Amino acid sequence: MDRIKAAELLKKHRICDRCLRRYIKDVARADLIEARRNRAQCETCRGIFYSRDLKNLLIRRLSEYDFRTFNVGIRLPEACEEADRSISIELGLVDYLPVRSAASDYFRRYISRKMNVMVSRSPEINVVIEFDGSSKNVIVFERRAIYRLNVAKSRGSRLQASPCSSCGGRGCELCRWTGKSRDDSLESYLLFELPERLSSSVPKIIWPLKDMPELTSSGVGYPVYVIFSSIKKRRTAPLIIDEEPVSGIRILSVYSVSAPLSLHRPFTLDVSLCVETSDGCTRELVRSFERTGELTFIGQDSGKTWKRRLELLKDRFAEGCCFTGRIESGINLYSVLGIKSSSRDKRPLNYLAASGSIKSFTLEIFRASLPD
Numbered sequence: 001m002d003r004i005k006a007a008e009l010l011k012k013h014r015i016c017d018r019c020l021r022r023y024i025k026d027v028a029r030a031d032l033i034e035a036r037r038n039r040a041q042c043e044t045c046r047g048i049f050y051s052r053d054l055k056n057l058l059i060r061r062l063s064e065y066d067f068r069t070f071n072v073g074i075r076l077p078e079a080c081e082e083a084d085r086s087i088s089i090e091l092g093l094v095d096y097l098p099v100r101s102a103a104s105d106y107f108r109r110y111i112s113r114k115m116n117v118m119v120s121r122s123p124e125i126n127v128v129i130e131f132d133g134s135s136k137n138v139i140v141f142e143r144r145a146i147y148r149l150n151v152a153k154s155r156g157s158r159l160q161a162s163p164c165s166s167c168g169g170r171g172c173e174l175c176r177w178t179g180k181s182r183d184d185s186l187e188s189y190l191l192f193e194l195p196e197r198l199s200s201s202v203p204k205i206i207w208p209l210k211d212m213p214e215l216t217s218s219g220v221g222y223p224v225y226v227i228f229s230s231i232k233k234r235r236t237a238p239l240i241i242d243e244e245p246v247s248g249i250r251i252l253s254v255y256s257v258s259a260p261l262s263l264h265r266p267f268t269l270d271v272s273l274c275v276e277t278s279d280g281c282t283r284e285l286v287r288s289f290e291r292t293g294e295l296t297f298i299g300q301d302s303g304k305t306w307k308r309r310l311e312l313l314k315d316r317f318a319e320g321c322c323f324t325g326r327i328e329s330g331i332n333l334y335s336v337l338g339i340k341s342s343s344r345d346k347r348p349l350n351y352l353a354a355s356g357s358i359k360s361f362t363l364e365i366f367r368a369s370l371p372d
Contacts, residue, residue, distance in 0.1 A: 005091060006031045013087060016042035018049050022097050023087060043083040044099045046076065046133035049106055054136045058107070058129065059114055061138040066235040069120035070111060074103040075130040103129075124234055145200075145231040146257040147238065150221025151186065157248025158185040159222070160207070176202050189245040190226055197240050200231035208267040208329035221252040223269075267329035272364040274322040275337065277357055281321035288353060310336075310352070337361060 006024045009015060010031060017035040019042055020027055040047045048054065062070075076099065084099045097105075107129060108119050123143065130137040153159060161180040163169030171177040182192050187205060195202055206225040231237060238254040245251065277285060308331045314324040334340050338355035 009087070009091070010034055013083075014038040014041050014043050015087075016045060016047070016049070018102075019044045019099065022099070022102055023091055023093060040133075044080050044087065045103065046080055046131065048074070048076070048103050048129075048131045048133075051131070051136065054129070054131060054138075055110065057136055058111070058127070058138050061140060062111065062115060062125075062127065064232055065125060065140065065142075066233045067117060067124040068235060069118050069123040070125050070127055071119055071121070071123045072104050072107045072111065073126065073128045074100050074107070075128060076100055076103070077132045080132075142230050145228040145234055145237065147226045147241075147254055148257055149224045149226060149241070149254050150252045151224055152221055152250045152252055153186075154248040157246070158183075159187060159224075159249070161185040161187040161191065178202060184246050186224070186246055186249050189242075190224075193245070194226075194241065195228075198228070198231055198233045198237055200228045200233070203228045206267075208269060223267075225257070269327050269329060270324075271327060272322060272324050273333075273361060274363075275353070275358045275361045276321070277359055285321060285353065285357060333361065333363065 006020060006027045009020070009023065015023075015035055016039045017032045020031065020035045039050045080099060087093075088096055107127075111117065111127070112119060124145075125143065126141040128139040128141065130139070151159070161183055162185070164172065164175035164179055164181050166172050166174045167179065169179040171179045175181065176191070178191050180187060180191055182188050190205055191202055194200075204227045206227070208223050208225070233240065238256065241251060241254050243251055275285070308328040310325060310327045310331060312323045312325045336352045337358045338351050338353050339358055339360070
């Protein structure tokens, strides 16, 4: 029965051998040989499975990227898919593989075999193939590459770059529209030197511990998140980032973040906070911390009101005046501990300790929990 259907189908339509097998499983050898003559003019696939030019373009385009995971989408002319549906109705088929799905599966296997990479539902790159027989195009969409750097710094070294002297921080062609100077800071290295080495876009940088340039001891490192919208040397990026990019700053570890990352919501940081006073760990100071428990800091920033939470989870008085806590990123501990005042537009409106009661502090970071 299938062989009769195949012969009748080839009389009515120009169908290639691969598409013939999509419709009919048991096909005679003679029918397959006849169908091969239709590869370039196939009504349903337009020869997408057999185009050497398309395959060469695809591999050449993907060779620009260093990636581990991918997925493929196919765009065919509407006439191809309409012909595909008409033939399936004509033959009374229910469980056949549509032409677009078949082409996607075919090129997933082809790319995986040629480039030794894996198909993924959450890929590093998405490949869209546009094909109508005469014209061919390959479009690559990249997933944002997100890296967390754990950084240690010595006193006097700089994390953040100064404003661009040409535009005053507004952004110009000289500073690549970042508003930052190309100086001896870590931020300058991340914005200017690193993109050149990675063949990447200029990254966005998130500093979870905002307004704390003087912090020199932070346990496993001061966390900095670097986000690239485009990065061609994705696989080797952690190896390319220097261990000591600028004087006085060491990058202790680098790892890729696969979770979604919001640029607008705060991070949650699990920390150990130890404070020092000239009088030691006094009862008054302990009581002030115990009374606090969980505190929402309200401050002003450029006329806007901001809120950040600090939750003290456990005290460790045997080790000094130390507390385990969970804080939201963006809290300036220098200010809320009363060690020094912030600029007028970033001042907190409430404090964890009275001004002058705490002389210094150390902060150890255990974990930064990503939003979303």
